[in-house]
Amino acid sequence: MSEKIYIKNMVCPRCISAVESILKQLHVNYKKIRLGEVDLDAKLNLSQLNKLSEKLKNQGFQLIQDHKTSLVERIKALVIDRIHYSSKLEDSSWATYLNKHLHLDYKYLSSLFSSQENMTLEHYIISQKTERVKELLVYDELSLKEIADQLDYSSSAYLSSQFKQQTGQSPTAYKQSQNKDRKSLDEI
Incomplete structure (x- = not known):
């Protein structure tokens, strides 16, 4: 019987690779790995769950068992x-x-x-969008209007307003500042 497990702090493609590596080390067969979840081929016994939980914890992840x-x-x-x-x-x-x-x-x-x-949840979404805007501003490949379009803001003015409300500075000021304080996705 297959099983789905959920893992906290899986927030990027590298996290998926890290979890995949752990599963391979433990010889745990899986069907698919996505952000935050893994479809296993079979249900794990308590010993396997404990080993998996420990390995995940060592890499900054956490096995979630509460619904x-x-x-x-x-x-x-x-x-x-x-x-x-x-x-x-x-x-x-x-x-x-x-x-x-x-x-x-x-x-x-x-x-x-x-x-x-x-x-x-709305604040979480806004916080994630703000971090993505910061990332795109640092890359300096897109205009503010293109960033607004990509992140589904109604306008670049609205993006700027929300960004300033979240960070205390305008996107332009952030882009020009020396201190580009970004958070990792799991810190939000």
Whole structure:
């Protein structure tokens, strides 16, 4: 019987590679690895789970066994994937996007997220978008309008306003500053 496991702090393609390496070291067969989750070929016994949990912990990950916590981690993985690893955000709203992937009502997901993370889901999404804007500003390959389009802002003025509200400085000032304080995706 196959099993799905959820892993906290899997936030990038390198994380997927690290988890894949751990699974191979432990001779755990899997079907698919995505941000925050792994589809295993078979259910793990307690000894295997403990070994996996320890190896993951040594690499900065955490095996999640609580349903609500795993759901919140899946929400985070979907938000991160959509903002940081998609070339253009889908035209659908966040409510539609999360419902499509998780098959649960957005109000429930938002309420659960807030209760588990001590921040609203909307604030988490804005924080992730802000970090992505910082990254794109540092690369200096896209104009502010192109960044706004890519991240589905209604205008570059709205992006600038939200960025300044989040960071205390305009995108231009951030780009020109020497201190480009960026957070890792799992710190948000």
